[in-house]
Amino acid sequence: MPISLTTPLSREQARTLKAGDSCLLSGVIYTARDAAHKRLCDLAAQGKELPLDLKDAVIYFVGPTPARPGEAIGSAGPTTSYRMDAYSPTLIALGQTGMIGKGKRGLEVIDAMKTHGAVYFGAIGGCGALLSQCIKKAEIIAYEDLGAEAIRRLEVENFPVVVVIDSQGNNLYETGRAGYLESQG
Amino acid sequence: MREMTAQQITDVVRRLCMEANCHLPQDMKARIEESRDQESWPQAREILERIIENYRIADAHDRPICQDTGMACVFVKVGQEVHIQGNLTEAIHEGVRQGYDQGYLRKSVVRDPLDRVNTGDNTPAMIYYDLVPGDRVEITVAPKGFGSENMSQIKMLKPSDGLQGVKDFILKAVEDAGPNPCPPIVVGVGVGGTFDKAALMAKQALLRPAGSHNPVPFYAQLEEEMLEAINRLGMGPQGFGGKTTALAVNIEQCPTHIAGLPVAVNINCHVTRHQTEVL
Numbered sequence: 360m361p362i363s364l365t366t367p368l369s370r371e372q373a374r375t376l377k378a379g380d381s382c383l384l385s386g387v388i389y390t391a392r393d394a395a396h397k398r399l400c401d402l403a404a405q406g407k408e409l410p411l412d413l414k415d416a417v418i419y420f421v422g423p424t425p426a427r428p429g430e431a432i433g434s435a436g437p438t439t440s441y442r443m444d445a446y447s448p449t450l451i452a453l454g455q456t457g458m459i460g461k462g463k464r465g466l467e468v469i470d471a472m473k474t475h476g477a478v479y480f481g482a483i484g485g486c487g488a489l490l491s492q493c494i495k496k497a498e499i500i501a502y503e504d505l506g507a508e509a510i511r512r513l514e515v516e517n518f519p520v521v522v523v524i525d526s527q528g529n530n531l532y533e534t535g536r537a538g539y540l541e542s543q544g
Numbered sequence: 545m546r547e548m549t550a551q552q553i554t555d556v557v558r559r560l561c562m563e564a565n566c567h568l569p570q571d572m573k574a575r576i577e578e579s580r581d582q583e584s585w586p587q588a589r590e591i592l593e594r595i596i597e598n599y600r601i602a603d604a605h606d607r608p609i610c611q612d613t614g615m616a617c618v619f620v621k622v623g624q625e626v627h628i629q630g631n632l633t634e635a636i637h638e639g640v641r642q643g644y645d646q647g648y649l650r651k652s653v654v655r656d657p658l659d660r661v662n663t664g665d666n667t668p669a670m671i672y673y674d675l676v677p678g679d680r681v682e683i684t685v686a687p688k689g690f691g692s693e694n695m696s697q698i699k700m701l702k703p704s705d706g707l708q709g710v711k712d713f714i715l716k717a718v719e720d721a722g723p724n725p726c727p728p729i730v731v732g733v734g735v736g737g738t739f740d741k742a743a744l745m746a747k748q749a750l751l752r753p754a755g756s757h758n759p760v761p762f763y764a765q766l767e768e769e770m771l772e773a774i775n776r777l778g779m780g781p782q783g784f785g786g787k788t789t790a791l792a793v794n795i796e797q798c799p800t801h802i803a804g805l806p807v808a809v810n811i812n813c814h815v816t817r818h819q820t821e822v823l
């Protein structure tokens with residue numbers, strides 16, 4: 360049975376999640392990709408205020424296709440996460456507790472997750488049409504000039520994710536593969 | 545001479561951009577469904593089910609299958625007996641511009657690799673021309689996502705590395721890519737030629753229908769063998785474990801220099817898109 364989670368995601372809640380857990384996320388999440396991450400970290404380095412509150416926030420690494428008239432958003436699946444590795448530790452230290460993406464993460468990110476209590480969720484890459492059905496509302500809150508890469512505030516309902524790396528550093532990419540190979544003998 | 549107008553080309557390219565991004569080719573669907581049936585690991589099967597559900601939604605609602613609607617790679621075979629009135633290359637870029645706008649597709653191209661300002665219309669397209677006999681024009685649009693493109697590799701092997709070197713390099717590229725390119729993947733391989741030719745062959749190999757084979761039995765067998773080897777790695781769909789790491793391995797080969805053995809591996813995802821139209 361998937362675990363139902365409602366954002367904001369507290370550090371305590373994040374620490375209870377284990378690699379391999381299937382979850383359904385509801386509530387508000389924020390989108391950001393490479394360019395937006397860079398701007399957020401630049402602001403943080405200058406000690407300036409960020410355009411969103413990172414405390415207990417979940418950030419979805421996604422650049423959606425444009426919404427058709429009458430729809431909240433276009434296709435919206437995850438982008439590859441390692442490109443955010445240079446920035447995620449800073450944002451985690453500022454309060455972010457969840458990331459949604461796909462693919463491997465660097466050691467510095469995993470260390471920050473362990474230190475502060477944060478999780479890395481995977482959404483199914485290449486399923487943007489399906490995932491967009493769980494996004495009920497989308498609104499650009501910063502960096503409109505970045506187009507698909509602008510920061511959006513999304514309201515999601517039962518958005519399906521899997522915990523890939525938990526706050527202890529357990530990694531489904533390792534354990535899932537090992538489990539399958541073991542089953543093959 | 546058969547006459548054609550640039551406008552005709554633009555119209556076809558526009559249509560193909562929208563088609564390719566919203567409708568997965570039948571050969572890919574058949575391979576994904578076959579893999580689902582052969583997948584014994586429950587979580588892996590579940591992911592393949594979601595992938596199938598996703599392309600069905602895309603079909604039913606004319607939605608992009610994936611939000612990365614890619615760089616538009618356009619392969620054009622121009623018959624020698626065709627005369628095109630107007631600027632062919634500009635006509636193709638215009639088709640991409642219109643297709644990505646009217647199809648609500650994502651604009652993912654920056655004008656310069658270092659200043660990184662978005663062009664806003666997904667141009668320029670990456671265009672490859674071939675001059676062929678006849679009086680027809682064949683256009684293939686293959687939108688290429690960069691989650692998988694970024695995981696591609698090329699290497700100039702030594703002739704003494706031989707077949708084993710080629711096999712090892714293909715496996716290394718897939719292993720290095722891991723979960724990043726949205727497995728299950730399609731692996732395009734180019735062996736031989738020059739540095740650039742190997743890379744182009746690897747990309748063209750991705751245009752072949754999944755499940756088709758190289759006409760040379762030796763290479764057809766190598767494709768089979770590599771597919772099996774990759775699917776023994778255990779990474780599985782999304783890298784969460786399972787059999788289905790790859791859906792197909794397509795290899796293209798060509799003559800090369802006495803001193804060289806170039807190998808290029810172009811990785812594509814389960815959203816391997818391409819649509820062709822002949823004028």
Ligand code: SF4
Nearest residue numbers: 485610689691726813
């Ligand atoms: S690798 Fe393919 S399926 Fe994954 S996000 Fe890119 S285009 Fe989409």
